[in-house]
Amino acid sequence: MIQLKQNLLLAEKAETLYVLDIDSGRVHSFNLTAKVIFQLCMQPIEFDELVREFLGYFPIDPAEATEDIRQILELLRQYDLLAESGRRDG
Amino acid sequence: MMDRLDLRLFNINYSLFTDVAEAYRQLQLAFAMKPHSPTGFSRSLTLKQHSSDTTRYSLWYEDVFQCDFSDLHAAVRQLEHSLLQRAVREDFGLTIFHAAWLAKRNISVLLVGGSNSGKTRLGVEMVNRGFRLGSDEATALHNRSGFLLPFYRNFLLKPPFSAEEASRIEAGSATGDDRYYLKPAGNPPAWAAPGPYKLKFVFLRPGGAEQKTASLRPLAVEESLGQLLQNCFNLRQIDQTAFRRIVHRLDPACAWELAYSELGEAADLISQLGSEP
Numbered sequence: 001m002i003q004l005k006q007n008l009l010l011a012e013k014a015e016t017l018y019v020l021d022i023d024s025g026r027v028h029s030f031n032l033t034a035k036v037i038f039q040l041c042m043q044p045i046e047f048d049e050l051v052r053e054f055l056g057y058f059p060i061d062p063a064e065a066t067e068d069i070r071q072i073l074e075l076l077r078q079y080d081l082l083a084e085s086g087r088r089d090g
Numbered sequence: 091m092m093d094r095l096d097l098r099l100f101n102i103n104y105s106l107f108t109d110v111a112e113a114y115r116q117l118q119l120a121f122a123m124k125p126h127s128p129t130g131f132s133r134s135l136t137l138k139q140h141s142s143d144t145t146r147y148s149l150w151y152e153d154v155f156q157c158d159f160s161d162l163h164a165a166v167r168q169l170e171h172s173l174l175q176r177a178v179r180e181d182f183g184l185t186i187f188h189a190a191w192l193a194k195r196n197i198s199v200l201l202v203g204g205s206n207s208g209k210t211r212l213g214v215e216m217v218n219r220g221f222r223l224g225s226d227e228a229t230a231l232h233n234r235s236g237f238l239l240p241f242y243r244n245f246l247l248k249p250p251f252s253a254e255e256a257s258r259i260e261a262g263s264a265t266g267d268d269r270y271y272l273k274p275a276g277n278p279p280a281w282a283a284p285g286p287y288k289l290k291f292v293f294l295r296p297g298g299a300e301q302k303t304a305s306l307r308p309l310a311v312e313e314s315l316g317q318l319l320q321n322c323f324n325l326r327q328i329d330q331t332a333f334r335r336i337v338h339r340l341d342p343a344c345a346w347e348l349a350y351s352e353l354g355e356a357a358d359l360i361s362q363l364g365s366e367p
Contacts, residue, residue: 009330011337018315018337025325027316 001044002073005083021081028079033058037072041082178323184230184239185328185336188321191224191238191282192216194364198238198287200229201360202321203294208353210245212294214272215357217279221364224282228323233332239284245272290363291345293317304350304359311337314345 007022017035019028030038036057040050047069054065076082140146149156178186190201190209199216201209210226217223225241232239244260247270251259258273291314292306309317315337319325328336346363350356 009328009333011334013311013337016311018311018333020319020325020328020333022326022328025319027312027319029312 001046002041002050003044003083004038004041004076004081008081019081021079024080026079028081033068034072034075037069038076041076178228181327183233183327183329184324185233185332186228186230186323187318188227188323189229190226191229191240192221192360192364193224193282193287194221196286196288197290197364198224198282199290199292199360199363201292201294202318204321206248206296207294208296208350208356209294210247211353212357212360214245215353216360218275219357219361221361222282223279231332231336233327233329233335235286236332236335237284237286238282238289240282246270247272289339289344291318291340292360292363293345293347295347295349297349297351299351301349301351304348304352304356306346306348306359308342309345309347310342311340311345314340317347318345 005023009020009022011018012035015032015035017030017038019030019038020026021028037050037054040053045053051062051066051069054069055062058065073082138148138150140148145160147159149159187200187202188204188209190213192199192201192213199221201212201216203209213223213226223240224238226245228241230239230241231237247255247259249270251270255272258275260271260273291309293309293314318336318340319328322328348356348359350359
């Protein structure tokens with residue numbers, strides 16, 4: 001399962017989502033595509049379901065969507081924004 | 091019989107350190123007025139004068155004894171320190187930035203920067219240009235209301251001092267204080283009232299001799315947000331409401347980086363922000 005970790009504060013402004021990681025003090029900003037993926041991960045979700053949900057927002061080629069999601073998840077892992085179980089999945 | 095002075099956070103006038111008797115009177119006034127803050131802090135610091143030795147004072151927090159003082163000056167100094175420490179360490183629903191706060195009408199300019207970035211000395215220049223003083227060091231944002239809350243005291247300066255400053259410096263050492271305060275050139279500064287303000291953020295970048303002229307560079311939200319939070323004393327006490335409030339107040343029309351070397355020139359630039367609609 002993929003899920004965001006605790007201790008994140010969120011604020012949207014225009015199309016951008018700003019995230020404050022209280023643990024690290026880092027601020028992250030997400031564009032529209034990344035924002036949708038981020039928000040879908042606010043509840044526990046399987047990778048395949050995440051792809052399906054994402055395609056509901058952006059009707060693009062599934063292979064391209066899968067690749068986009070993998071890249072975003074990799075960034076979320078890199079910045080320690082995922083809960084423990086989410087770091088192993090996807 | 092002890093004098094008991096119920097003290098509410100951020101509602102004390104610290105402007106009269108140089109005259110202990112007057113400071114005592116001002117403290118009494120501040121307590122008597124009761125907070126005009128909308129936040130209603132429920133906790134209190136209390137200063138008690140010993141009945142057997144009226145030169146001695148003790149500090150209590152929520153009716154728990156903290157420490158004793160041999161004179162009022164030392165007590166007031168510790169009160170100021172305790173207020174800041176309590177506010178930073180405990181959850182009073184405040185977000186506190188390492189920033190000086192100067193106000194004009196409904197506009198507040200926050201000079202954000204770490205030690206030796208020039209917050210205090212620029213603050214002095216701004217007061218000389220008609221701004222009200224909210225704080226020279228720590229600016230508190232009330233998470234729920236979005237109000238700024240003042241932290242009143244005389245400007246606290248670090249050496250070395252200019253010749254002009256040296257003529258107005260009050261060394262606390264004469265009364266057991268190891269810090270230095272700048273006495274006002276004329277009347278004490280006008281204080282900024284707690285309340286909602288249109289915020290303008292200035293991130294200070296003092297340069298060396300190579301910095302020929304002062305300049306303001308607008309900052310994108312990501313950059314200003316990152317810098318602001320790096321200068322937050324109590325990051326863990328920011329809540330969702332406060333974070334959203336901060337993000338929505340940041341944009342390139344209200345957040346700048348100030349590169350400067352000469353204080354007067356920098357203050358002139360900042361003053362223009364206080365006169366913009």
